[in-house]
Amino acid sequence: MGACVSRPESCVGGKFGAQKRKKFRKRRRITAIKNRATSSRSSDRSSDQLENAFPSDGSFNNPSLYGSVEEAWFDSAAIFESDCCSDEEFQSVSDDARSLDGFETEHVHVPGNSSASCNSTCNSVTGIAKTRIQPNKVKPVFLSETSLSCLPCLASTVPPVEKRRSSSSSPRKKAALKLPFKWKDGNSNSGLVSSKSLLQRPNAGSQVPVCPFEKRIPNSWSRIEAGSFRIRGENYFRDKKKEFAPNYAAYYPIGVDVFLSQRKINHIAQLVELPVIESSANLPPILVVNVQIPLYPATLFQNETDGEGISFVLYFKLSDSYAKELPYHFQDGIRKLINDEMEKAKGFPIDNIVPYRERLKILGRVANVDDLPLSAAERKLMHAYNEKPVLSRPQHEFYVGENYFEIDLDMHRFSYISRKGFEAFLDRLKYCILDFGLTIQANKSEELPEQMLCCIRLNEIDYENYQQLGLNQEPLE
Known part of the structure; x- marks a missing residue:
């Protein structure tokens, strides 16, 4: 080494x-x-x-x-x-x-x-x-x-x-920060109802006149063809397509009233003089639809469901040829609706028993959207949701009289978003041509196609021109 x-x-x-x-x-x-x-x-x-x-x-x-x-x-x-x-x-x-x-x-x-x-x-x-x-x-x-x-x-x-x-x-x-429309901070209609005179048991349909469908007269109503509404067609459960309804309905319009009130009015048929119509049919000869619209501002937390409002009261008469024109399953559906029958509905994990009245469906549309003073955002929303059907449950009540059947559609109980949107649109209601209809939703293939229960057109109704309906009166028995 x-x-x-x-x-x-x-x-x-x-x-x-x-x-x-x-x-x-x-x-x-x-x-x-x-x-x-x-x-x-x-x-x-x-x-x-x-x-x-x-x-x-x-x-x-x-x-x-x-x-x-x-x-x-x-x-x-x-x-x-x-x-x-x-x-x-x-x-x-x-x-x-x-x-x-x-x-x-x-x-x-x-x-x-x-x-x-x-x-x-x-x-x-x-x-x-x-x-x-x-x-x-x-x-x-x-x-x-x-x-x-x-x-x-x-x-x-x-x-x-x-x-x-x-x-x-x-x-x-x-x-x-500019919004497409202006929200109302307070109740702009406060004092409007109290300044109106009281009407004691007026004749049904005496407040709003009728006009031909071809003419456009403000503060009037017109008959409209049932075939102009789109409903579930015969093959809806296979192709999910909607078709125009058959051109006949179970009830036809005979009059319209508009009333203001301090509180919402339920069972309004007791407070007006209904026409006397004799009928041997199994169905009531008169159908009354009471659309209750609030005039007080919507609140998010207080959940108010009563106050000053409007009642659009629509009167319909049973068609003389309903037994020939309407299919049997739809006639049977009207009887179940009036008699408040129950039915079995599919649910998870077990089936449920629900009222047949929960099938009632509202068909509404604005016929003159392009003529309204709307912002671009509002017009887009109107075209997107116009003529969209909606089930009336649970904001509805039903009353059966001697010769009538009444349906109350309570917008006071609608959701906050729906109330707030309608509140912003309320001042332009007098410029709208509204088409309104009711049907019974078909949940089975043998119930297709759907049929129209009733339909009507309202021409530019300005609710500020109408009076209060007196409530301190004895109802008819």
Whole structure:
């Protein structure tokens, strides 16, 4: 085995390697000392610049520095929330701007700069703001001595509340807050009902006149073809397509009334004089549909379901040829509806027993959507949801009289969203041509196609032209 004959200084880890490490550590110490000296000189220059940036009288011209220095130092988000890097080209000092020692400032308009200069200047702001300022040593500064491009990028010490106020005053942001329609803050119809006279047991159908379908007379009603409504067709459970209904209905319109009331009126057929119609059919000769519409504003938490409102009362007469025109399953469905029979409905995990009356379905549409004063958003919603059928459950009540069957459709109990949408649309109801119909939903293939129970057209009804219905009267027996 041979021995190492080289000198220890030249071996790996010897004297030569130790000297290299010593030189490297010494070089690092020198670099650190130079960096500390450079940073101290730059901080001194920054403090001198800040002292020179303020006039001796206590006021200053910089629109971005007002408030206390301590606020600027502790507001970590002040630089990022500042408007110095916004798209606006000019900024001005607000009227309530104050200097550090409480004196009023001079207002100066300062142009903004590019994002590059903003970022470079904002990086040194925190170091400037750490320096304590003495009011008795401040000196005036002139715009010619300081680069204008640096002024808007200094740390903003505007309180957050004032920033939100200034940002909300932008006309571009105000335009974005505009709604397609105006919500009503209060009840605009308060006092309308109480100013109307009372009607005691008026004749049914005496309030709204009839007019031919071809004419367009406001505050009137017209007959409409049942075949204009789309219902479930014969193959609906296979293709899910709807077809036009057969051109006949079980009941035809004979009159319309509009009444105002302090409270919603249930079983309104007791309070009017119905016509005397003799019939030997198994079905009631008169069908009364009472559509109850609220006039008080909808509330989200109070859940009010009664108050001032309108009653659109529609009167229908049983068709003389209903036994020939209507299929037997639909005639049987009308009897189940009147007699309040129960049926078995499929459910999970077991079948349920439900009232047959829950099949009652409302068909409604606005025939003149394009003629209404609507915004673009409202018009889009109207076209999307126009003529969409809806089941009346559970907001319905039924009453059976000697020669009539009454259906009350209670909009007071509709959901908050539905109420609020209709409330915004209520003032334009007088411009609408409304087509209204009822049917019984078919849940089995042997019950298809569906048939129309009744239908009618209402022409631009203005409810403010009508009177109250007296309630303090003995009902007919």
